[in-house]
Amino acid sequence: MVNLTDLLTDLAAESADVDSLVAPLSAGDWASPTPAPGWTIGHQIAHLAWTDHVALLAATDVDAFFASVTTAPDPARLVDVGAEEFLAPPDELLPRWRAGRAALAAALAAAPPGEKLPWYGTGMSPASMVTARIMETWAHGEDVADALGVTRPATARLRHVAYLGFRTLRHSFAAHGREVPTAPVRVELAAPDGATWSYGPEDAADRVTGPARDFCLLVTQRRHRADLALTATGPVADAWLDVAQAFAGPPGAGREPLSTRDTTVSEVTA
Template sequence: MADVFDDLTAEYQQLDAMLTSLTPEQWAHPSGAEGWTVSDVVLHLAQTNEVISEPAAGEATPFLSSAGSSVDDVVDGMVAAERGSPPADLLARWRRSAFATADLLRAQPPGTRMPWVRTSLSPRTLATTRIAEHWAHAQDIAVPLGIAYPDTDRLRHIAWLAHRTLPYAFSVEGLPDAPVHCDLTAPGGARWTFGDPAAPSRITGPAAEFCRVGARRLTPAQTALTAEGPHAAEALRVLRNYAA
């Protein structure tokens, strides 16, 4: 795959171009994330970047320090505590945190593990999760506003992450792990495959739709994806583009 840190920066640049074009009314518009405006989405992205780029010395991440709450409740509380900033301030805050995060992750020595949500990840995997989250929330902004946000081959990182975390996704649902092969068509027409081709279960179809199912922006029934074998349909049902 292309360098994940370069692709993280490129994803930030694509989102930056869209955010720069927004009017004040669009910043206040409801987003695709239930209960959040576009401003709230950008605030959330800035806050979660800052967990990486500006960690409080000697303190656990907000996710670890709120171990009795769900991750969704934690991030909702973080946004509620700071919402209300003018769009220009929010954009500047997001830019500062985003590009600092990309630089910091790239600079980590081999073997580094970094705290994230309630686990730890390598810098490369953490960069992949940032691509996935920024891409998903870009959909939450672009789709309600009717703005084009073209899919790119950076989706390969997201599709890899979704397949890689299938064992965890099965376990969260109380299901046994099962091998699943994915044969996906990239936005540019290339073929992306993940997993053992001999696996009895197989998912095929557009990578962009596979990633949207993993981001919970589409249901499997809303896509052209096909699920064959004993566990493929379950895999699509539990699919998630994040490592937590």
């Protein structure tokens, strides 16, 4: 059984890690561009604050959550509009993000374990919602780190991102309009502490192996597969690495290989 308290502890730690990157920055630094076109560091934090807000609605006010979806003027731009709506000077946005993530954590901790919370495309248990928030916080933290030219150390919290990446294999194919494979895939990842994180049947012919951080960068579409030390064996595994996405919604455009693009060019993917 997944321990919701442990998940919430890891979400708080991941959020604090990203917080520590942006809190010392000047207002000018918050306006620095990130790898997502048109998105500054401020947009990245505004997106996290907005997503925490709609997740809080999903956990506490289902009608308001659905209203926020059905009344959106342009559903295809829901993510961008949300980030713009929440964008504010850092002395306003940072406290708002902190308060919002604390409120969400409290609401999810109080939610009945078996309850399904509405979300974009599927219902989610409280534990799944927290796992998704860890994934998004880490991924957008990577965008901030890229903008600042720093590399964050890999932590054991990546196991949540890796697990979600594995669990969304079928969704990845479906989101890209491809036939959903029936063949299982084995994933074996080198964890930050030297251990191995494994998912899928041991005897699966299709396999993905490599560093856990690289797998997480792939499934959050923060790097192109050409820039990662991942090995795919078998046709299903190979095709998966082209479409993998751990986030809900339509397919992300992904990123071009670093060798063929300017480091500031990519797409908003989650």
